[in-house]
Amino acid sequence: MKYFLLLAKRHKKYLKEKKIFRNSTISFYNFWEIEDYNNFWLQKFIVDRNLNPKNKSINFFSVFGPRYVLKKQKAAINIFFSGETMSRFKKYHDYCLPEVDLALGFDDLQHEKYFRLPLWILDFFEPTVDLEKAKEKLKQLNYYKNNKPIVREKFCSLIARHDENGIRKKIVNTLNPIETVDCAGKLFNNTARLQTEFANNKVKFLENYKFNICPENTNQESYTTEKLFESFAAGCIPIYWGSAQKPEPNIFKPSSIIFFDEFKNTLSEDVERLHKDPKLYLDFISQNPFQDTAAEYIIQTISNLELKLKEIINQA
Template identity: 35%
Template sequence: MCSNIKKKYRLYRNYFRDYKESNKYQVRCFNTLIYDMNTYLSRKHTPNHWLYRFIVDRVGIHKYTKKKLSIFGANGYREAITLNKDKFKLFYTAENIHDEGSWWTQYEDLLIQEQSVSLSLGFDYITNPQYLRFPFWMMVHFDPEDNYEIIKQKCQALSYHRDIDVKDKFCSFICRNDYNGDRKFFYDLINSIDKVDCPSTFMHNDENLLLKYNNDKRAYLKKYKFNLCPENSNFEGLVTEKIFDAIYSGCIPIYWGAENNPEPDILNSDAIIFLKKGDNSSVLNDIEYLYKNKNEFIRFTSQARLKAEAPEIIYNSFQQLERKIIQIIS
């Protein structure tokens, strides 16, 4: 009984906090992380949430309706969606909602049967008129206003960005937690070759990300030959921004997740090193060989990281999202 009262109190407190922050805008945000809400009002006192900018600046919601649209993330109580009475509702997740025992499993159905939810966005490969696959990494590495030419330029930079001459460190590993013990398993493997630098809360052993790079993750990663970037859980289609951060910074990604088939239409798997939950002896030998042989390292990193059709696929996703939102609010 007491736990239910506490839950209800937190639900209402968080909901009305978000309501107060965003109520004066036509597009409002709920169930986001605290730092997302801080970002929400950072751009000249107007919302800076990626989906807000897409809906307001790119789509131009005001051209189609005067009614409000609410965006819901997965970092809050599902009941907040019922509390909200707006005409249009959009749900998105940057988390693995299928990770058993986690907070996010309350959203495992992606709300695609909820009549009040207009559209859901996630990692899953699902065919449903109320759902669109729009993985979170697109929101991290591309801006909502990007047109095809800008997306093409960014993909070119991602695919061939190297800075090999400045890479004088072995491997970095940036993550906050380890829900299932998988990340510790992979950390121990790579750390057996040479010291892995961990500047975040998990296995913390390095202060440079904060003190030298002011928490600029990409600038920090540029000094490293490799970046250990496993997902927090393994599920088909679940690809976060981690592997793309490694690629952007010119590191060789050492990856686990998405059934070791991350974004097969976009990423060149030959330019990625894959780990598995099992015997990784041959993989460790390959990493050590690349680490100690500069010419082989250069050869490996000279590969295109993205496939040639990546810009078109990403741009088509932007167009699909735009069409879906217009269809909803028209």
């Protein structure tokens, strides 16, 4: 019954999207809820960079809806995008490469119709970003570039809705004997301060804590989300699991992250040592978490995306 209700809900969503984009040059199907499509990153990237001067029809597809939509809605250019891991959306495991002109995602795939575009670029960098703006944004995301390092009073936080793989529970149970972990999300909730004092502003909430537990939902190579960026923006030491323990090596310095290894677990000792030694803690958080060439890597990625889209649009 639940399966049929879900199908009905997704078909209803498709009909709504079909109506919204009836007369649009750029259309979006099977995406998450987007308040303003005109300001959505993918649309602004094409419009602001004038990549479609002849106004050819472009359809973007994602994973939050039925795959048959790709066959029902055809345009001059058809592009698939997912910021999610395909382990959660198995019917899209092939990034719809047989059906589209271009696929965008976080995986490192070698395919002429695929381009790696992790979701965190859309989350943190404007479509018109240049090198100087990218450097400035990384500076903003590095709390201690803008604030004096201090030893914070509160110990450790977790903001999460679920724990499908059990990793969050293992980390919390490992650290609770040192001091109680404040869990501000639906999972293991024991504080309402995120809502009552910080109006659900995650970064402002995290600015009160020494450590932030921020594992990915799956430990898949190259799958890195916004979690590390949020920790560094708040000045927390991230306690991380995921991305095959190599999150965005062109962006982050591993020395600025505490990794949780469930098979070789030294997490309790590592965290307790930093928690109880103010000098050691200050030395750790004073590191620049970003690689020296991180901004250049981001701009190169965005420039290559521009070239790829130009090529596909011009050929259509």
